[in-house]
Amino acid sequence: MSKSSSDGETPTDRNPGRKSDVRKAAQARVPGRGQTRKAAPGARDGAADGAAPTSLRTKSVSLKKTRGKTTAQQRWLARQLNDPYVQAAQKQGWRSRAAFKLIELDDRFHLIKPGQRVLDLGAAPGGWTQVAVKRGAARVVGVDLLPVEPVAGAEIVEGDFTDPDLPARLIEMLGGKPNVVLSDMAPNTTGHAPTDHLRIIGLAESALDFAIEVLADGGSFVAKVFQGGSEKQMLEPMKKLFESVRHAKPPASRKDSSELYVVATGFRPNRGA
Template sequence: MTLPPRRKMVRPPTGGSEEGRGKPARLKTAKMRTPSSQAWLSRQINDPWAAKARAHGYRSRAAYKLTDIADRFGLLLPGQRVIDLGAAPGGWTQVALERGIHRIVGVDLLPVEPLPPAEILEMDFTDPACGDLLVERLGGPPDLVISDMAPNTVGHRRTDHLRIVGLIDAAVDFAESVLAPGGAFVAKAFQGGEISEVLTRLKRSFAQVRNVKPPASRPDSSETYIVATGFRGRP
């Protein structure tokens, strides 16, 4: 007797949207990737904030860090002038444009795909000519300076931290020299003793200074954000 052909049992898909997966996704191949690269890619694939950014069309998950800060502190108001330091890949600039900011100039060492009407300069922020050029292109003093800059690391914890603090100091110097009265400053920082010195310095020139950690910042990261509002001028 000839038996009928057996049917293949196919498990129905478990579903899941771009903003949430049912199970952690795995890399299909680890070929030509270092262990640290594999870990980073795996984390990105399974990161709900990264997935949410892709669904919304943001260029990076960092966009949600700025939206949280802006909502909490009343920043990014329509008509303001904004300077974006460390703009690549453009997520923070996207948020600013969404909120009615049409005069925004950014800078980064890396190239950034155009985001009109924003203007993004490809140059080193620490170049002495950069600060004046940013203000010139903006057409006047900024109401808000935002910085998501982070230096290239060398793997030595103390050295890397000092580089981070040095970059924050440079951003503070710039903000204090160009901000309009009542302006605000937002900058990425990392937990450490030297950050308290930066906060103390900012309290001399701003009415309110806070150190915050947005929900989109990974819990296991030492990353925080300095938010200074009510610029009073250099002491």
């Protein structure tokens, strides 16, 4: 089971085509692709820090039928090309539209503060890691089973976060316990919604166990889940360890997606004793 993050959001939202098709098409339409504008650490506005893509005037793109592509693949590719978040990510230099989900969550909950230490679980392709750096974190480490292209201002570890030897190594790399643990991880999906729901809840609970082990006092935890019933049960034990625990659906999360995020702030490990 893959523990890497995915910009697809539900079993029906997965990429039936190839991401390279989107990159090629977008590259032809967006000049200056891959150029990231510099922003002051901790800045909360400006294109480099995530201008609201809903304010952009997006031009609808018609996609001619591509040889060898199924109808589902054509539909997915067309949606990607006409998605304002995809277009904004290309223009602003983010590695995926998922970057805007963290930007919106951070704008709402003020998770990442300048000078903090941030750990990003399931970091591939690196969008959330980029955001943590741009938002002013002093130390950022991304972890994934998959290779991740280097992110300026961050360190990347290719490995399994459930490795019992990894927590101590990550804390050493960060120079102390992380103030924020992020998880945009999603398992490989089966297409059977109840099964996929239980699998992502299990993955989120593993990320929570990891966060409880490494988080600094007062820290925050964010994890992706799918709606399906069990996500509510996950909150109850968390309320004993965090001052605030809630679900949130950022605007960048597609409306037809069952995706939610668990957002917990004010970690107090002794509260659960």
